[in-house]
Amino acid sequence: MEPTQPLSIKKRKIVFTLLVLLFIIVLPFLYLYATGYKLNLDATDTFVSTGGIYVAADRTGAEIYIDDELVRETRAFRRAFYAQGLETGTHKVHVQKPESHTWVKELPVYPHVVTEAQAFNMPLVPQVRVISAHRTAAGETVLPEEPIAHASTTNEYVLEDSLSPTVLLDDTEHQTLVQVFDDEAVVSLPSRIQEGIDSFLSSEEATTTATTTKVANGVALYESEGYVYARYVGEEENMPYYYCAPEYELLSEEVETVEGVAFADTHDDILLDEAPMAEVCDPTIQLDDKEQIITAFDFYPGSSDIVILALEDGIYVVEIDDRGWQNMQPLLLGDSLDMRVYNGGVYALDGAIMYQILLNT
Amino acid sequence: MNTEDSHLLPYARRKDFKVGRAVELSGRDKKIYRFLEILPGVASWVTLITVVLLSVYVPFIAAYFIIAFAVYWVLKTAFLSFHLRHNWARLRKNLKVDWAKMIERFEYGHLYHVVILPFYQEGEDVVDATLSSMANANYDTKSLVIVLAAEERAGEGAQKVAEKMREKWADTFGYFLVSTHPGDIVGELAGKGSNATWAAEEVRTKVLDPHGIRYNHTLVSIFDIDTVIYPDYFNCLVWHFMTARRPLKSSYQPVPVFNNNIWDASPLSRVVAMSSTFWEMVQQERPERMATFSSHSVSFQALYEIGYWQTNMVSEDSRIYWNLLVANDGEYDVVPLSYPVSMDANAAPTLWGTIKNIYKQHRRWTYGVENLVYIGYHFMKNKNIALKIRIKIFLRQAEGYWSLVTNPIMLFILGWAPIFLGGRVFHETVLSYNLPIVVRNLLTLSMFGLIISSIISLTLMPARPDGKSRLSYIVMAVQWFLVPITMITFSSLPGLDAQTRLMLGKYMGFWVTPKHRKDDKTA
Known part of the structure; x- marks a missing residue:
């Protein structure tokens, strides 16, 4: 068995040249993609300008929708979603979570620009911890009346009326908060x-x-x-x-409640020019x-x-x-x-x- | 002409032929040399700072540059991988070749092999393992001249080890010489180069000349003390010597694999060591770009014609090649053997110790940038080398040292600079959002090469020793994900450290890599 020689210079040059050609061909397309151009063979313009939307949610377990299409379910380390390649115009974004209020926005997408938004979803039934001036020796909060009905209390409490004469302890937290108020x-x-x-x-x-x-x-x-x-x-x-932020046309009719907007009929998308600059x-x-x-x-x-x-x-x-x-x-x-x-x-x-x-x- | 210098090649007789630092020169030459010493560090720092400034002031341009760079990196990785795979196939084939049979066609009985083994305070087991591999070589050991090159300043312990080895092995080889390099020679930098030069002259005067062994019949293998040769090393060397275009004007470079203690080394050590092996394997497919590295072989005549290794600088293993190239007016080659020699991976008793040792070792290796200075200086002086060749070699070497330092940092760290430094206008753009995605995807693509590296590394490893579980193979495969960390920590940063020291005139001395094996019996 004869030993083989190193790669010939000719072979190396061929491979090198091919890779250089690949570099020259790939790079412009990568630039176009990275800056927000999309290849669209159906349109008169081969390259269409697009923009993006970045939505961040404040909670895990929320669902992010763009134009009524689910794009992300938020997790511990994935609470935001970046959508790119969106046609310029107004897009509907809503973030919903079970047993929470829905956050809805209609946002403009401009060419080569990312529109950001921060969503929030407050619980439908808030959880509260009641605090009062006194508590029992067992640590129960003593209340003069029933707490607010449409909230869920997280700590034990007793009504003052229901207590037999007993020693009540002062709640120092209440004293501090009274001062705050x-x-x-x-x-x-x-x-x-x-x-x-x-x-x-x-x-x-x-x-x-x-x-x-x-x-x-x-x-x-x-x-x-x-x-x-x-x-x-x-x-x-x-x-x-x-x-x-500059003005832009909305997709939907103005409605009274936020929930109503999420499901309103949409108008045709209105194309937006390049992101207008605010004069003052x-x-x-x-x-x-x-x-x-x-x-x-x-x-x-x-x-x-x-x-x-x-x-x-x-x-x-x-x-x-x-x-x-x-x-x-x-x-x-x-x-x-x-x-x-x-x-x-x-x-x-x-x-x-x-x-x-x-x-x- | 001084009769002492009459054996030297004309260019090698120059006073500045073995310059190590700018301070050794004077006048205009000193300024030129100093300028060249500053150049690599400046180039690297300017590049890194420029990327940061671009990110701040023109983030769009910085972003485009980073994307282009990431694409370049992917394609370069593919290109190098192509070379690596070819050499891997060659290496495996060469390990199966019957080299003894291959050289039967030649008259080689007159050849002698001088093996110079500089050592400091390495343990007896390290030295013994090296000599044992020589003794077990598939070659006439009586043609081997072993020179155990001790350092006087290493103390009594080293002398004892040397004597013990002489007692054990002297009869096995043709000649066995223990040389002791004095520690007080003025103008020398303590290190392997000065020790090797002393040993070479000792073997000439005590073995070659008295026994009439001709210099052009003698091949010198300068090995690190932990170098364990494979059985057919000398056969392979002889074959390449006999078939080389200009055998007496060539150095012969094996592939260093760091297998001696690979199963005991940490994953960090293994990845770093194997990366060095891969780099050498890639270079073996591009011989016109090669310089010598670590353990290698060269004819004694070539060495004698330039006065052996330099004694005043650190990276003598590469410098010797540049000395030879310049002294021979560019008519000098490196012949890749595509045959391995085994050495120690960097290992210390503790992980932190290992990290420190690897860093220092690589800082010493990357201090090889001092060779770029040497090349630049002598290429200005030696007009006998064609200008085109001088420019090509210099630029190639310059690009190598620059990219070693800057590329990993730009890719893995500064790639995200425009996003953090680019300002609000840039931050709102699609480009700003897509930049980390594009770069991440491209880097992921280039990491596919790691799978190939992982496979190749497993095939190059020695058999799993008893006591090591099969799970170790999984670790060996997965450890390659440390590459981004090792590239920056043990390539870029020590390289930048070395270049900065040279730039500031804080010249480095030689650092001896501690050899540590699990069953180490220190001297």
């Missing part, structure tokens, strides 16, 4: 942020005060003439996508209040995209993102509930009974 912390804002707010408000004869202003991640929430506004006051580079950007968005009086407001814990509003008929979670409309879902229904966000928790006060509304259930 009584005091509205005075927030001293950095001058840059205060100036940003004042410069906008000065032309509106505003009556806001610093005490009702909340700031998180460059977003300032404040009240003016009974309305609550979200204003982005951070670095422009980091401004969320929905501030200064005023990063201020008014929050939907259902034409009710807002008694309290704050950021949803851990988020600067979602706000909690205490309205006359309940506590609601509403998104700042007003593209199309603002999704609003009830957190806890009840008349004249007061609300505070404290140490990452959401607390509601209904007269004598205090509730911690449990999130991430």
